Amino acid sequence: xxxxxxxxxxxxxxxxxxxxxxxxxxxxxxxxxxxxxxxxxxxxxxxxxxxxxxxxxxxxxxxxxxxxxxxxxxxxxxxxxxxxxxxxxxxxxxxxxxxxxxxxxxxxxxxxxxxxxxxxxxxxxxxxxxxxxxxxxxxxxxxxxxxxxxxxxxxxxxxxxxxxxxxxxxxxxxxxxxxxxxxxxxxxxxxxxxxxxxxxxxxxxxxxxxxxxxxxxxxxxxxxxxxxxxxxxxxxxxxxxxxxxxxxxxxxxxxxxxxxxxxxxxxxxxxxxxxxxxxxxxxxxxxxxxxxxxxxxxxxxxxxxxxxxxxxxxxxxxxxxxxxxxxxxxxxxxxxxxxxxxxxxxxxxxxxxxxxxxxxxxxxxxxxxxxxxxxxxxxxxxxxxxxxxxxxxxxxxxxxxxxxxxxxxxxxxxxxxxxxxxxxxxxxxxxxxxxxxxxxxxxxxxxxxxxxxxxxxxxxxxxxxxxxxxxxxxxxxxxxxxxxxxxxxxxxxxxxxxxxxxxxxxxxxxxxxxxxxxxxxxxxxxxxxxxxxxxxxxxxxxxxxxxxxxxxxxxxxxxxxxxxxxxxxxxxxxxxxxxxxxxxxxxxxxxxxxxxxxxxxxxxxxxxxxxxxxxxxxxxxxxxxxxxxxxxxxxxxxxxxxxxxxxxxxxxxxxxxxxxxxxxxxxxxxxxxxxxxxxxxxxxxxxxxxxxxxxxxxxxxxxxxxxxxxxxxxxxxxxxxxxxxxxxxxxxxxxxxxxxxxxxxxxxxxxxxxxxxxxx
Ligand SMILES: NC(=O)C1=CN([C@@H]2O[C@H](COP(=O)(O)OP(=O)(O)OC[C@H]3O[C@@H](n4cnc5c(N)ncnc54)[C@H](OP(=O)(O)O)[C@@H]3O)[C@@H](O)[C@H]2O)C=CC1
Ligand SMILES: CC(=O)C(=O)O
Ligand SMILES: [Mg+2]
Numbered sequence: 001x002x003x004x005x006x007x008x009x010x011x012x013x014x015x016x017x018x019x020x021x022x023x024x025x026x027x028x029x030x031x032x033x034x035x036x037x038x039x040x041x042x043x044x045x046x047x048x049x050x051x052x053x054x055x056x057x058x059x060x061x062x063x064x065x066x067x068x069x070x071x072x073x074x075x076x077x078x079x080x081x082x083x084x085x086x087x088x089x090x091x092x093x094x095x096x097x098x099x100x101x102x103x104x105x106x107x108x109x110x111x112x113x114x115x116x117x118x119x120x121x122x123x124x125x126x127x128x129x130x131x132x133x134x135x136x137x138x139x140x141x142x143x144x145x146x147x148x149x150x151x152x153x154x155x156x157x158x159x160x161x162x163x164x165x166x167x168x169x170x171x172x173x174x175x176x177x178x179x180x181x182x183x184x185x186x187x188x189x190x191x192x193x194x195x196x197x198x199x200x201x202x203x204x205x206x207x208x209x210x211x212x213x214x215x216x217x218x219x220x221x222x223x224x225x226x227x228x229x230x231x232x233x234x235x236x237x238x239x240x241x242x243x244x245x246x247x248x249x250x251x252x253x254x255x256x257x258x259x260x261x262x263x264x265x266x267x268x269x270x271x272x273x274x275x276x277x278x279x280x281x282x283x284x285x286x287x288x289x290x291x292x293x294x295x296x297x298x299x300x301x302x303x304x305x306x307x308x309x310x311x312x313x314x315x316x317x318x319x320x321x322x323x324x325x326x327x328x329x330x331x332x333x334x335x336x337x338x339x340x341x342x343x344x345x346x347x348x349x350x351x352x353x354x355x356x357x358x359x360x361x362x363x364x365x366x367x368x369x370x371x372x373x374x375x376x377x378x379x380x381x382x383x384x385x386x387x388x389x390x391x392x393x394x395x396x397x398x399x400x401x402x403x404x405x406x407x408x409x410x411x412x413x414x415x416x417x418x419x420x421x422x423x424x425x426x427x428x429x430x431x432x433x434x435x436x437x438x439x440x441x442x443x444x445x446x447x448x449x450x451x452x453x454x455x456x457x458x459x460x461x462x463x464x465x466x467x468x469x470x471x472x473x474x475x476x477x478x479x480x481x482x483x484x485x486x487x488x489x490x491x492x493x494x495x496x497x498x499x500x501x502x503x504x505x506x507x508x509x510x511x512x513x514x515x516x517x518x519x520x521x522x523x524x525x526x527x528x529x530x531x532x533x534x535x536x537x538x539x540x541x542x543x544x545x546x547x548x549x550x551x552x553x554x555x556x557x558x559x560x561x562x563x564x565x566x567x568x569x570x571x572x573x574x575x576x577x578x579x580x581x582x583x584x585x586x587x588x589x590x591x592x593x594x595x596x597x598x599x600x601x602x603x604x605x606x607x608x609x610x611x612x613x614x615x616x617x618x619x620x621x622x623x624x625x626x627x628x629x630x631x632x633x634x635x636x637x638x639x640x641x642x643x644x645x646x647x648x649x650x651x652x653x654x655x656x657x658x659x660x661x662x663x664x665x666x667x668x669x670x671x672x673x674x675x676x677x678x679x680x681x682x683x684x685x686x687x688x689x690x691x692x693x694x695x696x697x698x699x700x701x702x703x704x705x706x707x708x709x710x711x712x713x714x715x716x717x718x719x720x721x722x723x724x725x726x727x728x729x730x731x732x733x734x735x736x737x738x739x740x741x742x743x744x745x746x747x748x749x750x751x752x753x754x755x756x757x758x759x760x
Contacts, residue, residue: 014473017496030102077116077142077337079104082129085149087297088274094120097147112334113432126152130159137164141341145170150206151244167340167348173211175329178353180293181215182360183327186388187291187315195220201262204273205230205247212270224252227262234262271301278302280310295319295327315385324386331392332356339405343415355408359401363390393441399429442631443757451477452756457548457562459483462495467748472503476753480505480557482544509547518550545571549578552734559755561748563739571738582733586618589727590626591713601627601700605709606727616658620702624669626730627700637680637698638673644689651704670694728754
């Protein structure tokens with residue numbers, strides 16, 4: 001396929017082939033199902049399946065609410081579509097809608113830890129669709145209808161809501177309306193408008209359009225102040241063409257016939273139609289300080305650039321993540337369902353929707369605290385025209401929106417299991433956030449604020465090329481691919497990457513005029529280590545890792561990633577021949593192990609084989625420093641097979657001695673040991689040692705030796721389901737990150753960002 005660049009001025013760009021590759025790589029698609037109970041022994045099987053499973057069966061038969069205790073039902077939402085209105089792409093059928101529905105399912109998981117499965121129902125017949133869904137009630141805690149065209153969606157939703165005793169929510173209607181309402185509340189606030197006086201034009205009289213204007217009218221906008229338009233123009237009283245009962249309900253008496261007519265003097269444009277539907281001429285005739293929400297996906301009715309070119313007084317929002325003010329239902333559905341599921345709500349009613357809109361609007365008006373600022377691109381956002389709505393990555397959403405929704409469900413009498421302790425509930429919600437994404441998001445945001453030039457040393461390798469393109473596409477900086485021009489181009493073609501996009505440079509070391517300088521630089525460092533000038537020349541010319549590391553050492557690049565084709569220790573030796581340790585630091589490897597609700601740093605996972613006590617203390621200091629760079633307040637556990645002297649042994653004594661060294665150094669972080677990993681991580685076990693100086697479970701684990709560090713992180717990854725990032729190489733004077741052989745392009749991008757962020 002021809003590589004078409006889907007780019008925008010704000011940085012995130014990709015080719016069509018990259019989008020396909022993203023979906024194809026690894027397991028095709030975006031989700032898989034994992035068991036939550038062990039299935040290892042005969043006993044496990046007896047409990048999970050016959051005969052043990054009969055016990056919950058009988059319990060549920062006696063009391064159906066027990067299904068929420070013994071099955072996935074309470075946390076499971078189906079995303080169901082027939083593909084009749086896929087985004088703004090039209091009726092492309094059930095199968096073609098699957099990528100969107102899978103996407104929605106993973107967003108449920110990512111943002112609110114709601115398990116979700118997509119179901120594509122292959123019928124365009126309303127009755128058949130209703131009948132396919134109505135009998136699925138026992139399987140799910142909620143039904144999210146998606147991308148079903150109007151007016152069918154109104155009938156389908158209404159019928160299913162009547163029949164089913166779980167929330168049925170057509171997100172394109174209510175999700176969109178809720179988020180748009182939140183944005184409007186704030187835009188009115190900023191422009192000093194009274195909701196009773198505003199004149200709104202909504203283009204698109206489908207699922208999203210009808211729901212948006214119903215909600216704004218419910219909020220106080222007078223009926224006659226809202227003009228609704230569709231492909232035939234304004235919906236006026238008496239119009240006959242292309243009408244249905246839902247449109248008729250919003251027909252008004254007016255002389256306006258076209259969208260242009262309707263927009264003369266209008267305060268608000270709500271676009272839920274198609275790309276390009278709003279023209280510059282139309283924007284010109286709107287009232288001063290117009291509010292323009294161009295929400296069609298994937299491309300808006302008009303772009304912010306186009307609006308900015310003709311007037312500077314508009315408040316502009318789109319449905320896209322790469323512009324300010326993203327009015328997208330992803331801000332709503334994960335949290336609305338989270339709140340609804342957590343109180344076993346029978347439905348999602350208007351009170352819950354309004355509570356969600358108000359909670360979102362309020363959040364955007366609040367000061368952005370430090371730990372949240374990092375989730376926003378560029379500078380810390382401040383409530384204003386460019387920031388009227390929180391961004392999807394705002395980590396506060398999970399602890400603020402579901403409680404508001406749950407409270408509204410309780411107050412309006414639809415909660416089957418009310419929440420007793422709201423504060424405790426908020427804390428539980430925070431722990432549901434995916435820490436992998438949170439940590440990386442923070443790093444990515446920081447790097448975007450000061451983009452770097454990063455060497456991707458193995459420039460002829462396809463994963464490196466894809467990673468370089470993704471790094472540049474995400475606005476993280478410039479990528480320098482080291483390799484022969486024609487080889488890199490050939491590999492880029494295979495990878496579907498537009499290698500000539502701005503921000504990517506191909507550098508052929510052999511042809512560079514810096515060869516001699518670099519060889520001399522290397523010779524000066526290695527001449528007393530048995531290397532001849534010629535050896536250095538050969539290394540510089542032939543070994544891309546030497547070239548890249550010297551570029552970084554000399555300041556010709558800011559950072560480097562490499563390692564997908566060579567052994568870690570070989571690359572590490574190369575790097576150390578070119579770059580020293582930072583003065584006063586020790587070079588070590590720190591791995592980040594991320595599992596649900598928890599991130600721990602493990603050290604040293606890369607360099608020192610059998611550390612002495614002195615070295616263990618150094619490792620603790622380095623790792624604590626990295627923890628702080630990553631935004632964690634370190635609580636360091638010095639690990640051993642023993643805990644506080646028992647059972648005794650030589651390895652444990654070394655660790656005890658390391659603790660004494662840290663005492664003498666008067667370091668400024670919490671540490672203690674020696675202790676076992678269970679004591680370090682489990683507060684109940686730590687409680688058996690009341691003298692332990694850690695104030696909570698450790699988040700930095702210093703291993704007694706390289707082998708235990710390496711073995712334990714690999715086991716965590718393979719058996720424990722943790723994501724392990726690293727080892728990150730820390731303590732070097734200039735940032736270089738080494739990957740493991742066979743790393744995927746997404747791992748490379750993460751490491752490149754970490755290198756650019758410079759954790760040291
Ligand atoms: N940002 C967000 O969160 C969301 C955005 N959307 C976007 O909103 C749009 C509509 O989605 P949805 O309501 O589900 O789709 P529907 O198919 O239900 O409705 C589409 C509506 O748009 C109208 N329309 C199409 N082309 C034009 C045009 N050129 N000028 C005026 N009206 C037009 C149609 O008119 P007619 O009735 O005459 O056929 C119809 O009323 C899509 O682009 C979708 O991506 C949807 C949900 C959420
Ligand atoms: C965001 C969404 O649901 C849509 O565009 O259809
Ligand atoms: Mg949709």
